[in-house]
Amino acid sequence: MIGAGGIGGYYGARLQQAGHEVVLVARGEHLAAMQRQGLRVEHQEFHFAQPVRALDLTTLRETCASGDFDLVVLAMKSQATGPLMAELADWLAASEVPVLSLQNGVDNEPLISEVVGEERTLGGLAVRIGGHIVAPGLVQADGPAQVIMGAWPQRRSAQADWLEQLRQCFELAGIPTQVAVDIRRELWRKLIINNGVNPLSALSGLDTRRLSHHPQLGRSVYQMMTETAAVAEADGVALGKTDVDEMYALIRNFDAIKTSMLVDKEKGRELELDAISGAVLRRAEQLGLEVPATRLAYGLLQLRD
Numbered sequence: 028m029i030g031a032g033g034i035g036g037y038y039g040a041r042l043q044q045a046g047h048e049v050v051l052v053a054r055g056e057h058l059a060a061m062q063r064q065g066l067r068v069e070h071q072e073f074h075f076a077q078p079v080r081a082l083d084l085t086t087l088r089e090t091c092a093s094g095d096f097d098l099v100v101l102a103m104k105s106q107a108t109g110p111l112m113a114e115l116a117d118w119l120a121a122s123e124v125p126v127l128s129l130q131n132g133v134d135n136e137p138l139i140s141e142v143v144g145e146e147r148t149l150g151g152l153a154v155r156i157g158g159h160i161v162a163p164g165l166v167q168a169d170g171p172a173q174v175i176m177g178a179w180p181q182r183r184s185a186q187a188d189w190l191e192q193l194r195q196c197f198e199l200a201g202i203p204t205q206v207a208v209d210i211r212r213e214l215w216r217k218l219i220i221n222n223g224v225n226p227l228s229a230l231s232g233l234d235t236r237r238l239s240h241h242p243q244l245g246r247s248v249y250q251m252m253t254e255t256a257a258v259a260e261a262d263g264v265a266l267g268k269t270d271v272d273e274m275y276a277l278i279r280n281f282d283a284i285k286t287s288m289l290v291d292k293e294k295g296r297e298l299e300l301d302a303i304s305g306a307v308l309r310r311a312e313q314l315g316l317e318v319p320a321t322r323l324a325y326g327l328l329q330l331r332d
């Protein structure tokens with residue numbers, strides 16, 4: 028699990044609890060705390076406090092072979108994907124291990140597949156979860172914490188059995204998991220949510236519930252969601268009002284959580300802005316479409332970043 032933060036720490040703990048041998052890759056104080064006292068995860072239905080095997084990236088490369096693993100999962104912020112894949116290219120080339128992204132954004136899988144090829148690339152996303160490092164070695168998570176995954180860029184029948192086995196492993200570990208036929212479409216549907224709430228939550232300081240129910244900002248959320256759906260066409264994905272309405276209802280009815288971008292903003296960390304609003308702006312330019320709300324939020328956050 029590369030990037031064992033809010034998402035990687037939660038799913039990694041679930042898998043270890045179910046008996047899998049998990050290696051967590053992290054850095055800084057969080058890594059030091061996990062090495063010293065293990066990882067703690069607090070979730071309404073899942074409490075974990077165990078020693079874990081936690082390494083930095085260099086130690087992973089030097090002490091493990093990629094072929095030691097059944098699966099490599101990426102759970103860092105999306106701006107880290109390109110540099111990380113470059114750093115791990117030789118290490119990954121020594122085996123056939125598949126690489127699954129659980130990150131937000133629609134540009135991670137092409138970067139992974141450039142290095143390991145499409146046959147080894149799995150697209151994926153963490154859905155209906157809010158998970159954050161609240162202190163070094165401590166992750167707090169909310170929500171049913173599901174996973175949607177699938178062969179990149181689309182279902183390949185040769186992988187169907189293996190993906191089904193992986194789905195069952197995740198399910199047995201308490202991770203409700205779906206295999207998607209068209210993972211690119213699922214990634215775009217998730218981007219509707221992320222571009223809808225992440226930038227505005229980072230600007231306003233509001234959690235998802237207060238933001239999406241706010242009389243003015245709630246409408247801006249809907250507008251940014253609509254802008255996202257409109258530009259998906261640039262990637263050959265047809266999304267419409269039904270998708271926007273579904274994602275809008277999902278976030279309005281979901282637990283009140285801080286978005287990952289708001290948490291990064293509060294901690295003074297780099298924002299995942301390029302992978303979320305930047306991805307929408309780039310496609311809008313390609314299509315010659317105006318996305319004024321996204322452009323405004325992006326501009327304001329760039330000033331603050």
Ligand SMILES: NC(=O)C1=CN([C@@H]2O[C@H](COP(=O)(O)OP(=O)(O)OC[C@H]3O[C@@H](n4cnc5c(N)ncnc54)[C@H](OP(=O)(O)O)[C@@H]3O)[C@@H](O)[C@H]2O)C=CC1
Pocket residue numbers: 029030031032033034035052053054055057083084102103104105107111129130131132153154156157158159160286287299
């Ligand atoms: N948090 C959430 O609720 C949700 C997040 N997501 C998505 O999941 C992905 C992960 O988010 P999240 O869990 O919040 O991220 P976090 O920032 O909590 O965790 C990522 C961890 O990876 C570490 N890391 C990054 N690069 C390296 C590296 N080269 N070597 C070792 N460690 C590294 C980070 O360290 P450092 O802190 O030093 O950078 C951090 O500890 C993102 O794409 C996010 O959008 C999706 C759904 C919900």
Ligand SMILES: CC(C)(CO)C(=O)C(=O)O
Pocket residue numbers: 131153154155156157220221224225235284285286287288
């Ligand atoms: C909005 C949310 C919580 C949805 O899971 C998310 O993906 C994030 O915070 O980045």
